[in-house]
Amino acid sequence: MTDSTRQRILDTAEQLFADQGFHATTLRQITREAQVNLAAVNYHHGSKDALILAVFQRRLDELNSERLARLQSVLDASDPPDLEKVLGAFIYPALLLSTQSAGDGGRFMRLLMRAWAENATQLHGTIARQYSHVMRAFADAVSRALGTSPDNLRQQLDFLIGALTYTMAETTDGQVEETARALVRFGCAGLRDSALAQPRQTSLKENIA
Amino acid sequence: MTDSTRQRILDTAEQLFADQGFHATTLRQITREAQVNLAAVNYHHGSKDALILAVFQRRLDELNSERLARLQSVLDASDPPDLEKVLGAFIYPALLLSTQSAGDGGRFMRLLMRAWAENATQLHGTIARQYSHVMRAFADAVSRALGTSPDNLRQQLDFLIGALTYTMAETTDGQVEETARALVRFGCAGLRDSALAQPRQTSLKENIA
DNA sequence: GTCTATACAATGATAGAC
DNA sequence: GTCTATCATTGTATAGAC
Known part of the structure; x- marks a missing residue:
């Protein structure tokens, strides 16, 4: 073949x-x-670097598809979407992938943090491009759940991504549900509180991460 | 010489x-x-790996010393310490270091995320050992500020570390103060909310990160 | 103790035959 | 598409000068 x-x-x-x-x-x-x-x-x-990138592309395609599918379900359920469920659609598939990715013991997503290293330019840039669509969709959903402008949420969503990425590298099989719940709760509290601080609608320069 | x-x-x-x-x-x-x-x-x-590690050791020594010094000031100021100031003592020096580390343009801390990659075993382990003292001190301070057990805070502090690490790689010179304030606010909200959920005092297995 | 010059095995990559 | 042969470059080790 x-x-x-x-x-x-x-x-x-x-x-x-x-x-x-x-x-x-x-x-x-x-x-x-x-x-x-x-x-x-x-x-x-x-090249070897391109191979590394291809390994990531395959998994991130799965992850982002799953995220968007779950987000759509959440958006269909109620018009002002439920913030907890929006974050759950973003977080849960990632933690799942981190512990049970296709056959191997489940240590794949440890690579995500490993990967930021090496060829940071090419790989980080490509990953960011992969995330940009998903990020936009989720920022929009969160902003509607909170009633604020999506622009002000970029930074807080970056905080959440950082917490999620770091957590993915440390989470093992049995802790997925519990960890996801804790992270959703943590992120919801942070987002809600930050939304109270900046209810205005200003626009910041783009900073995709 | x-x-x-x-x-x-x-x-x-x-x-x-x-x-x-x-x-x-x-x-x-x-x-x-x-x-x-x-x-x-x-x-x-x-070896080259040991050189990489040495580069980190030097900066992390500075960072952790600065953190502990600021934490001590916060603890001296009021007996139930102020949560915002505790998190500020943890976050602010890191963001400062990320943008103005000793001479070079300030791109040092971008390495922290890069570094989780390559020799993840040796380097990540050593970094964790470096952080363990600081982590313990801050977990203790946060727990006293919230009135909960330090054990239950490990996970939330890991969330905060993840958000901070990720943010360090993206923050540029002019945004330090603003970013630090936003991250402190985000973390305080998450920690306070999580403290409401788990006021009991159970102990989890050690998971230093 | 420090530093230098040199050598070595292993690596990622390429060219060209099939 | 696949393979063999080959290349320049890499991290590391050693022997010896100062």
Whole structure:
């Protein structure tokens, strides 16, 4: 098969990256374990950095689709959407992914924090572009739930993303539900309180993260 | 001078790491720019990973000392300490460091997120050990400000650390005060609300992050 | 103790045959 | 698409000068 090579590389790379980190994992190790030729990685993905990026793209596509689907359900349920449920639609799929991503023990999302490192320019930029659509949708939903302008929420949503990202790296299988509930509660309180402070509608310069 | 070589390596490495990332920066580039011999890095620091760790140690020592000093001032001011000021003592020095660290343009703390990547085991573990003293002191102060057990605050403080870390990577010079105020407010609201949910005193298994 | 010059195995990447 | 052979560059180790 021609396409199975590409996918086999992706699967093996994801597992090895999660276990050993990006730098410690060599292309020779990946290709040996995936039973493909060394040059196949560069042929199918271009470079090692591009392979790392491809590993992320696949998971982030799942994650963001799931988030948007859940958000739509929440928006359909009530017109001023429920803030807790909006944040839940953002947080819960991420924590789920962090502990049970497709086959491997569940250590995939530890890579998200690992990944900010290495090729920060290319990878962080691409991830940000991936998130920008989702971020816009959620910022809009949160703003309607609170009755404030979406612009003022960017910073607080960044706080939430930071807390979520950091938490993903530390959460293990059994704690997903409990952790998600705690983080939703934490974020709701912070957002509601910040909304009281800035009820006006000003616009800040764009700062996508 | 005998000590200037070690420090020159540290300074040059910090700047290059911040600009290009850890992996992209080679030892030959560092030693060339610092005008020292290639082997000097391994002689003074042991390895490239150890050099990365040393770069962090230096800044984290400053940061944690500053945090504890400010915390002491807050504790001296009033016996049930003011929660806003406690969080400020934790957050403000970090954001300051992230934008104006010792000479270089201020891109140092961008490394903190970058760093969780590469040698996650050794570096993340050592950083956690560095933070554990500070974390304990702040958890204690927050618990007294709220009137709850410190154990129940671990998770919420982790949320705050995540938000802070993520924010540090994105904050630029002019936004320190404003960002710190917003993050303090966000964290206070989350902590106060979570304290209402769990006023009991149970103990969870240790999970230092 | 510090520093230098040099050497080494392993890595990511590429070119060209099939 | 896949493979073999090969390249420049990397982090690290060592031997020896000051």
